[in-house]
Amino acid sequence: MTSLAPAFSGDIADCPSPDLSFLLDHTSHVLRTRMAAALAEVGMTARMHCVLVKALEEERTQIQIAEIGDMDKTTMVVTVDALEQAGLAERRPSATDRRARIIAVTDAGAEMAKRSQAVVDRVHAEALGSLPEELRPVLLEALTLLARGHLAEPVESPAGARRARQV
Template identity: 70%
Template sequence: MTAMTPRRSEPDLSYLLDHTGHVLRTRMAAELGEIGLTARMHCVLVHALEEERTQAQLAEIGDMDKTTMVVTVDALEKAGLAERRPSSTDRRARIIAVTEAGARVAAESRRIVDGVHAAALGSLPEEEREVLVRALGRLADDHLKTPVEGAGTARRARQKN
């Protein structure tokens, strides 16, 4: 550090959130990969199981562009885990339906994701776990809820469901 380097007056929250989020995502990707899924495939499966949803709705939930969503659903179909079907409420719309095999895989992927999250929180002293989750939830629902649009805007984070 040189004498010209400005002194930091606040913790580097951007680094802390970005780094821990990145490591959490890599751990999740590694574990989901063991059952042949990506995080996007997991997202589509679990949210398609919750209720009848179109490909566009699932893309919005998972923060995927149309091309990425098509590739993800194609992979799920090829694996026999989901299929495109006509909507029961709108004949013009097509929904992503999870197969029985897909439902079993989604249950396993949910256990994996919950386990990764539990391991991360379990590394903290018990009294800090709820405080961290509550504080992050408050930031996500209030001060850091809406991204600022502008030149060079960073990629949008996955939306809370």
């Protein structure tokens, strides 16, 4: 795997028009790699963390959690299988729809979710902490506005667009 770092000179002021796609792609990729490495230290993946946290919030089916976590069916099954094997979660029939299976988090899974959330919070704090304090809320507000507004939904493209590789 090649690094994206050499493509970025580091001085946005030198660019007449900064490459927003590159900046978002690169920082997102690096954040995902840092997150993956940090979660691996507690025996988790980002997907496992997502499933545990979303299953703890409320009764949700595998399909609902897969949609929230942007996982395909196969990835979700493999992730839940790993959580079950580790004793962190189990599939149970839904209380409201017997055809549906929910993900129930075990006591050990709830403890792991707390540990992994602390890891996620730390990685996020480290990333934001690398910015001057006055810029942190500005960045978060700008990204939130983009994610809820102009860049909320992908558009169809005849050539298609490759999704960023998920960790």
